[in-house]
Amino acid sequence: MTNLGISFSATLLVILLWRAEDFAEACSCSPAHPQQAYCNADVVIRARVTGVKEVNSGNDVYGNPIKRMRYDIKQIKMFKGPNQDIDAIFTAPSSALCGVRLATNNTEYLITGKLESDGSMHVTLCDFIESWDSMSLTQKKGLTERYEMGCECKIIRCSSIPCSINNPNECLWTDWILDSSVKGHQAQHYTCIKRNDNSCSWYRGIAPPSKEFLDIEDP
Structure with missing residues (x-):
């Protein structure tokens, strides 16, 4: 093969690899609770x-x-x-x-x-x-009753330490840090619920949140 042929083949390979990488990176999104x-x-x-x-x-x-x-x-x-x-x-x-x-x-x-x-x-x-x-029982229950109660809240994913929330209507999602997974304990068993003072807090469990939780009780 001539040098020209080798050069053309190498260039074509580079282009194909670049396009493959370009397509591979075309879909990107942040995991969601x-x-x-x-x-x-x-x-x-x-x-x-x-x-x-x-x-x-x-x-x-x-x-x-x-x-x-x-x-x-x-x-x-x-x-x-x-x-x-x-x-x-x-x-x-x-x-x-x-x-x-x-x-x-x-x-x-x-x-x-x-x-x-x-x-x-x-x-x-x-x-x-x-x-x-x-899916967990909590997740299934959330679809019919719980999740809607927190749609005005904002779930903040912690991807590296330190991390924190800045507003009372936020819930800090730490599964990636604690479980190395976005399908961890909080995703499986917790719901971010808006309370009566308009703040938001994690709630664990299948039973409906009590009045005490919605008013003043910590999760």
Whole structure:
């Protein structure tokens, strides 16, 4: 091979590696506490996937077709969303574009996502999507009663020490520091609830918060 050929091959390899790295880093989002994901979502449902296929969803500015994955689902329960059943969710075709991959083996999921202008539901890797069986009882209870009580609160993730909160309406989320995971004890068993003095505080447990907790009691 000539030096020109070697040079061209090396340049092409560099370009391909650069593009691969570029796509790999295209999807980036900060982890969210399940309550935060619930509050930020337009739609929160429990569902089972019944089928999947790639579909076209129009063209980009250059006339190229835009591909999306369509997951047909059986909605089991809606915790938050429009007054209609969701029969499909859409996502990007690859994880580099924040596309989600869901199993079609009768696994039931808790899925949070955004509602598009045409009424369809769109999900990304930045949304909270978890198998129903892996969720704690506190998380499941939060979907119907607790999480909404803290949607005016702000959950602050502690990613390095020292960390602190600056306002009374904030709850400090320390799972990453204490458990090296965003699925730690606070994510599994705690809810950030607004109290009667408009401050926010972590509440642990399945039972409804007592009046004493909402008034003056520390968690």
